[in-house]
Amino acid sequence: AQKITQTQPGMFVQEKEAVTLDCTYDTSDQSYGLFWYKQPSSGEMIFLIYQGSYDEQNATEGRYSLNFQKARKSANLVISASQLGDSAMYFCAMRYDSGYSTLTFGKGTMLLVSP
Amino acid sequence: DAGVIQSPRHEVTEMGQEVTLRCKPISGHDYLFWYRQTMMRGLELLIYFNNNVPIDDSGMPEDRFSAKMPNASFSTLKIQPSEPRDSAVYFCASSFQLDSTGNTIYFGEGSWLTVV
Numbered sequence: 359a360q361k362i363t364q365t366q367p368g369m370f371v372q373e374k375e376a377v378t379l380d381c382t383y384d385t386s387d388q389s390y391g392l393f394w395y396k397q398p399s400s401g402e403m404i405f406l407i408y409q410g411s412y413d414e415q416n417a418t419e420g421r422y423s424l425n426f427q428k429a430r431k432s433a434n435l436v437i438s439a440s441q442l443g444d445s446a447m448y449f450c451a452m453r454y455d456s457g458y459s460t461l462t463f464g465k466g467t468m469l470l471v472s473p
Numbered sequence: 474d475a476g477v478i479q480s481p482r483h484e485v486t487e488m489g490q491e492v493t494l495r496c497k498p499i500s501g502h503d504y505l506f507w508y509r510q511t512m513m514r515g516l517e518l519l520i521y522f523n524n525n526v527p528i529d530d531s532g533m534p535e536d537r538f539s540a541k542m543p544n545a546s547f548s549t550l551k552i553q554p555s556e557p558r559d560s561a562v563y564f565c566a567s568s569f570q571l572d573s574t575g576n577t578i579y580f581g582e583g584s585w586l587t588v589v
Contacts, residue, residue, distance in 0.1 A: 393577065401562060403580035449516065453578075460506060460529075461578055463516040
């Protein structure tokens, strides 16, 4: 079974600083995808970034990058130059490539960005 | 482009009443998912459909819950009778085919249900 672990219930960062949100996963499969979603206080789930298990380079999307370390089974989200609007809950999720697999989510990390 | 559309956004109902949540997936998406989010259990998959056919409903908590997808552009999640422990945010999501990990699952804004 898939398992996603986010060990940081909450993180604090000052505006304009970088922050890393941790995510580790447990799988014996070789082919899978890792996703990060943002959930602001308004409640919607916003897709941020995707990393495939066979991708050789770390994924980047604007200020978001994914520090993917396959051997360690970690997929940490790095947010550069934090903004006040980044304050939200962040979820790491995983999906297998084999069969018809849906997303399994971690418990989330609450990020608060202060001025 | 329109995203996943859910209604109602907020619902407060009395215990024992029937609740119907509605979802319109992104046009062209083959897969539709219903998730539930609570503080205690986080995000849980309830059921998902492929081409309007239910594929996996193992996450549906009990017989009080039912979901239908009569056509490619509409799905409902019904709770009858509702109980206070059903209070949660219910998300509908949709995706293209799942046989590629690169296909992202896109979520609606959620339906906030409170059963008193």
